[in-house]
Amino acid sequence: MTTHYDPAVHTPAEDDGGAPPEAPAPPGHHRPRRSRLGRLWRGRPEDPRWVRPAFLALLTATALLYLYNLDASGWANSFYSAAVQAGSQSWKAFFFGSLDAGNAITVDKPPAALWPMALAVRIFGLSSWSILVPEVLMGVGTVAVVYAAVRRRFSPAAGLIAGAVLALTPVAALMFRFNNPDALLALLMSLACYLVVRALEDGRTKWLVWAGVAIGFAFLAKTLQAFLILPALALVYGVCAPVRLRKRLGQLALATAAIVVSGGWWVAVVELWPASSRPYVGGSQNNSFLELTFGYNGLGRLNGEETGSVGGGGGPGGGGGGQWGETGWDRMFNSEIGGQISWLLPAALILLVAGLLATRRAARTDAVRASFLVWGGSLLMTAAVFSYMAGIFHQYYTVALAPYLAAVVGMGAATLWERRERIWASLALAAAVTASAAWGYVLLDRTPDYLPWLRMPVLVGGLVAALGLVFAGRLGRRTALAAAGLGLVASLAAPTAYTLSTLREGHSGSIVTAGPSGASMRGGGPGGGGFPGGGNAPGQGQGQGGPGAGGFPGGGTAPGTGGNNQNGQMPNGQMPNGQAPNGQMPNGRSNQNGPTGEGGRTGGAGGGGMGGLLNGAEVGSEAKKLLEADADSYTWVAAAIGSQNAASYQLGTGEPVMAIGGFNGTDPSPTLAQFKKYVADGRIHYFIAGGGMGGGMGGDSGAASQITSWVEATFKEVTVGSATFYDLTSPTD
Helix, strand or coil: CCCCCCCCCCCCHHHHCCCCCCCCCCCCCCCCCCCHHHHHHHCCCCCCCCHHHHHHHHHHHHHHHHHCCHHHHCCCCHHHHHHHHHHHHCHHHHHHCECCCCCCEECCCCCCCHHHHHHHHHHHCCCHHHHHHHHHHHHHHHHHHHHHHHHHHCCHHHHHHHHHHHHCCHHHHHHCCCCCCHHHHHHHHHHHHHHHHHHHHHCCHHHHHHHHHHHHHHHHHHHHHHHCCHHHHHHHHHHHCCCCHHHHHHHHHHHHHHHHHHHHHHHHHHHHCCHHHCCECCCCCCCCHHHHHHHHHHHHHHHCCCCCCCCCCCCCCCCCEECCEECCCCHHHCCCCHHHHHHHHHHHHHHHHHHHHHCCCCCCCCHHHHHHHHHHHHHHHHHHHHHHCCCCCCHHHHHHHHHHHHHHHHHHHHHHHHCCCCHHHHHHHHHHHHHHHHHHHHHHHCCCCCCHHHHHHHHHHHHHHHHHHHCCCCCCHHHHHHHHHHHHHHHHHHHHHHHHHHHHCEECCCCCCCCCCCCCCCCCCCCCCCCHHHCCCCCCCCCCCCCCCCCEHHHECCCCCCCCCCCCCCHHHCCHHHCCCCCCCHHHEECCCCCCCCCCCCCCCCCCHHHHCCCCCCCCHHHHHHHHCCHHHCCEEEEEECHHHHHHHHHHHCCCEEEECCCCCCCCCCCHHHHHHHHHCCCEEEEECCCCCCCCCCHHHCHHHHHHHHHHHHEEEEEECCEEEEEEEEECC
């Protein structure tokens, strides 16, 4: 009796360093059944013994790495932390993704990414850890999914390489420790690719339907970004699936239905729910989630026409410089984005081409080639959209590329290693290592004061390894493995250094970047803080923001200042609460520890970056005491312009705070008439002066500006420390 060993599924023993597959037991003989724990540790019977322990070690190391210094970020993005707090207090706020438990307005995204955090807070209480640990677990889960997908059709070593590349990508280390929706999005998109690969193996409908479910829930995390890879996945399955064309089309139709149902049920409920009894849909101008999806969060991100935004980017077509950075084919490599994601991107492109070349003569249904097409197509499609989108674009969006890139690197390295005796394969492998080392040198050179000694070892080590890999097919096994190991170390050393610097520092606010200070033109440098267009947040001076440096998007000036805004003035020359913003460090870093107030801050109530748009306010003990007094008598203890400032006070007091105008302060909610009604009904206690854009972007006709003018003219001013409030229960004479 013999066993069949499929090289498409398992690599030869000489390549993976382990024993050949275990032979079946002789007739009449039964091997002792291992315990469940033993099976967990041992893994597949046919695997070498090192495989499962190595995989578990990868997951453990990733978890420990991401958990390190986790509470340094405090509330991280207070905008989402406040919504998590609200969801832990009110099931209605949980369902809708409301910013406050009074359900005045929602965040500008669907709520799926908030749900795991809100459940954790309900169980463990409100803290930085209960908010951020679910994100860490999503990161570990994404590493596991990528490993499983690559390991299925390649070697265990390929899966480990892919998992390590993902875990050590700087932007992944940032966002899997941060409370933005991107962590859940990356996990679900990776899962969708894995499920499509499973479907391509045997043509079973259930895998494709489950992939549709994953994409549908990804839509509920970050709307249309979940659909970026759909063309690639549908095309690959339509061409390569091992079933008849008619069945393929039917399966794709079922998967599409799964997307609609899993992503559309929540949308249908929100749209059908009476607007008078649900919170206003934040980010929209007409209280419509569909408008938000296809406008501000949809086509507006592509063409830059985002109503209610603080500005768009370069025009479509590439090469344009706008408020959100340069667009064009090289955007992923430029000074703003390169250090976040692009370390192994040149190598991934080389390995993708080499992998497709290696499988060019395979059958239409070849699962190995299909895997390259699934992951490589997702990488190229997402990178292309990111490179040319003219609307709001932040550096941390590139975490979506990390799983695709890691999978391609793992698959390509394994494919070329197996064919290393062929000169073209060894040359391609050497070229990938050379590209990684050279590009790592360039990226490190962009921050010359950061680990200056590392650049030359990365470059020299990579070149030496590449030279060895050129002759890998002619060298002894140990020598070839040494060259491959040196190449892997040289390729990962630079991004690992950026990742470790990311872990050592806390990150807070709306715009955060990975790596050391100055690693991103828009996110770093003295006076940085991640301001759009490379400028500086008001109150931080002219700074070194790169092209267009200034106080407002695109390097412009604050409305109404009439000058260069070098002194950090907000509209009409005033800073919110009379203070320059504090706590917004370069790259969105936080110099606070612990979850007290906004990222653990103490003191007064100064505005955050860009008047509270980029980061929230500081909540002092006196202000907290004022707002907490008689809080149970009001639906909202206070109202503030902009979600970030409102979120800071809400997190500081534990009581609902209304965010007038939503995130930017430009949403028409509430109207002046609605606000007057809330005040007349005794539902709001205080109005917090300053913060947010208010009417700054929309002129005096904006609802936030009208409310501010009415409050200032009607109610008594109360000064507590450096903060100014208006008591809405005490009209002036």
